[in-house]
Every structure is written in structure tokens, then in C-alpha cells.
Amino acid sequence: MPGLAPQHRSLTGRATIGDQLRRHARTQPDKTAFISYDADGARQVTTYGQLDSRANQFANLLLDMGVGPGDRVASMARNSIDVVVAYYGSLKVGAAFTGINVLYRAPEVRHQLEHAEPTVVVAGPEFGDIVRSVLPEGTTLIMFGEEYARLTAATPDSEPVVEMDENDIAMVIYTSGTEAAPKGVMIPHRNFLISTAPAWSWGLRTGPEDTWLFVMPFHTIAGLGSMTTLTLMGATLVLPATADPTTSLRIIADEKISVIAQTPTFYFALARESTFGPDSVGQVRRCLTYGGQVSPNTISAWASAAPEAIWGTYWGQSELSQLGSVGWFTTLDDIPDGDASWIGKPVTHLEVKVVDPDGQECEIGELVCRTPSVMLGYFKDEARTAEVFRDGWVHTGDMVRVDAAGNLFFYDRMKDMIKSGGMNVSSQEVERVIHAHPQVARAAVVGMPDPYWSEAVTAFVIAAEGTTPDPDAIIEFCRTELASYKAPKSVHVVRELPVDAQGKILKRELRAMAVVEDPV
Secondary structure (H helix, E strand, O other): OOOOOHHHOOOOOOOOHHHHHHHHHHHOOOOEEEEEEOOOOOEEEEEHHHHHHHHHHHHHHHHHOOOOOOOEEEEEOOOOHHHHHHHHHHHHOOOEEEEOOOOOOHHHHHHHHHHHOOOEEEEOHHHHHHHHHHOOOOOEEEEOOHHHHHHHHOOOOOOOOOOOOOOOEEEEEEOOOOOOOOOEEEEEHHHHHHHHHHHHHHHOOOOOOOEEEOOOOOOOHHHHHHHHHHHHHOOEEEEOOOOOHHHHHHHHHHOOOOEEEEOHHHHHHHHOOOOOOHHHHOOOOEEEEOOOOOOHHHHHHHHHHOOOOEEEEEEEEHHHOEEEEEEEEOOHHHOHHHOOOEEEEEOOOOEEEEEOOOOOEOOEEEEEEEOOOOOOEEOOOHHHHHHHEEOOEEEEEEEEEEOOOOOEEEEEEHHHOEEEOOEEEOHHHHHHHHHOOOOEEEEEEEEEEEOOOEEEEEEEEEEOOOOOOOHHHHHHHHHHHOOHHHOOOEEEEOOOOOEOOOOOEOHHHHHHOOOOOOOO
């Protein structure tokens, strides 16, 4: 690449994600990188030395298949050490890695494969049929298990010799599609090495001594991005075969987990388990959460079970290579203004401002950013890339409030703002009020088409334990706390809320609900 000296494209002086794994293998080969569990509960420990050796074997297999810089490798599999090996092996040959949501059906898998155009696809045994049914002609499929082990065992574990540099694409992350069709976010190696990983260290207080319960799926920026940052730092990650609450609590206790990062849905589910308490989570020191608000009931339950734990609320986007802002609290009293929509302050590598539709700075508006960790753009989508990159800033599409001290408070996705009776209503604001009702454990609010209001504020709630929510009472409660136009026009009691693989609520599915039956 013009402007880069040869030593920055070779092992001599370059900075890529795979290079750091090689350094770990030299300086701390016996440090535990991953503790993984299979579906039968069998436990496997992988050191940094072993991880590097296996990644080199996969990298050399890819080279033998003609895969190199500029190519892509896709994976459809649940979190496992095999996926981590395939990821690092791909990066070591200069190929970009992309994950496919394991909840996808055949048409969705076909769309991503046709869009990403991977040279090789690796897949878990349970996903072989669906991938084969839509595999593009000329694309090679490798199945995890016996085939994968046989192929990699036949290749050397020496470091592959490939010229690449920090500006090459490391990953193509497909956005969750909670609002529209997923977009492929192109992220180069340099973002993590000079920006994202340092921000995690300073902002999320992360280091090599941490042991993480890791249940964030590898097809997301939360999963693949966090795994990348933590392994760059030399931390230990524990990979359960399943994220079900019962298994998670047992592993948290057995592995002495010190850090958890997950959506509010996950903490809520753990707190409802009969085994939840000091014996299972008492050693947890940091509870990080993103993608929504933790309900007061959940915070109270965790305060009793893990009294030394502190909460970290953070916000980010794939377009920013994940991390944007961080805030810490122990109780709700620690939160500025007592406002549960608080997402902290910008991390050190991020410049932000809040702007109105005319681009003028304001207190409440769209959050726009500048950062060294900004994406290269959307893969094969110049129009949507140009839409996001405007006026020298990244337009996040998120509505926030900023106070005089620089604290950020998340209002809503701009596309989730409800237009009711000519007024703007933040679904997040209404959700915060509903969460305060004693009969509600979890809530989500959307705008539903309405001939009079244009969009009617509509709430979906999960009952607090031992209660039977009264929709009329919840509506009246909201009217005492909010302007009347913000109060829900209807409340539906449901057993569960539709979520994606990370636990983020899928509001598009709530909007699509024509009839919601109350639980029996």
C-alpha cells in the first residue's frame, strides 16, 4: 500500500490483530486464553500458545486453498474455540472474517453469503444442511468436527508468511437488523489496535487478570469485537455451550467469573433463577450492560447477591468498532439526574456532539461522532455509507441528551421515536416509567399504526413475580408520571419479549404483532 514502508507489511514491524496473538504465544504461552464447554458439559482449556498454534494451522490450510488478502471467510456456528481459531487463522492470512446469525433461516443465510461472497465457509454440524442448501457455487464449506480437525492436523503450525498491514479489513460485521436489512460494516485491524482496545482498558477497566463469562455471539460486534479486545489484552474468556440461566449460574460459580457483559435481558433472566444468590454470583465484580435499560428490580436483586459488584453502562455501534461511552454506578442513586437512560461519557478516543436536523448543536438531538475507530464503510453499499458520513462526522442515528458535564442520556433510535398526535415520544422514556410499576418486571414500548394518533404508544410487559398486571392501572400510572400524550394507549401482558441472539428487543417484531394473547 502506498505510504507504508515494507517493514509495516511484514512481520518485522506491522501491527495486525493476528500479530498480537503471536506475541502472546511467545511471552505467555501457558496463560489460559479460553475455557470452553461443549453441549455435554465437557470442559476444555486452551492456552494462548495453543490458540496461536491452532490458528496458524488453519491459516496455512487457507493458504493451501488459495485464500489470502482481500478474501473473506464466513462462519455459521455457536460460540466455540473452533470459531476463535478460524477467526484468528483468517486474519493471519489477510482475509476478513464475518459471522452469520445462528438464528437465521435459509433465505437470510443466502442473502448474507451472496452479499459477503466468502471464499470459505466454516459451520457447526447442526448448520451444515442449511448452509449447503444455499452455498454459492465455487464456495468451499468446511464442517467443524472431524473434517475440520483432519484438515488442520495435516497442516504445519508455523507462522504464515503473508504481506498485509493495519489498514486491511479484519472483519465484516452485519448489523443486527432490528430496524432494517443488515449492513456489512467493514472494520480494519488498526481500529482495535490504536483505539478500541485502549478505550476498553481505560473505559471498561479491563485487563489480563479478568475472567469473563462470554455469551455474546460471535456474529455481532459485541461478540467478535469484545473477544478480539480481550484476547489482545491477554484476558481469560469462558465460553459456555449455552447461555441458559441455569448453566450460566453454575459456570459463574465454578470458574469464579469476575466480569459479565450482556444485555439487560440476561441479567433479568439470571436473577429469576432459584440458584441465583451469593453462592453463584457473589464473586462477580463488574456487571457491564448495553442495548437497553436494566430494570430497578434487577439491580436490586444483584445488589443483594453480589454486593461488591459495580455496574457499567456502555453504548457503542458497529460503525465505531464497538465502544463509544461508559458510565459506572453501584445503585440508581449514583446515576446523574437519577435518569436511567444514562450511558456515561465518551471514551477517550471519541469526539461527540449533539445536533438538531439543521446540524446545529443542541441539548437533545442526534449523536454524531469522530474517532480513529470509525468503520471504513458499509460493504458494497456506497449510498448508505455516504448517508452516515456527513459533514465530517459519523451520524449514529441515535437520539441523546447531553448535560453541562458531558453526560449522555440515550433517548431512542431515531427510527424508534414514536410520532403520536403530532408529538415526538421516546419509547425509552415510557419504558423507564413502566419499569417503576410494581407489577412489571420488563417492558418494551413501540408505536403502532393508528388512524387517529398516526402512531399509538403501545406497551408490552412481562409480569413481576407473583403479580398479575392490570393494563388500565399501568396506563393510569404512566399518566401520573408523563405528559398525557406519552402514556400508552394500550398495554399487552406477554410471557416474553422477542429478542435477537444478544437479547436486544426486536421492536420490528413487536410492531408486527396484530394480536397478543395474555398468558394463561
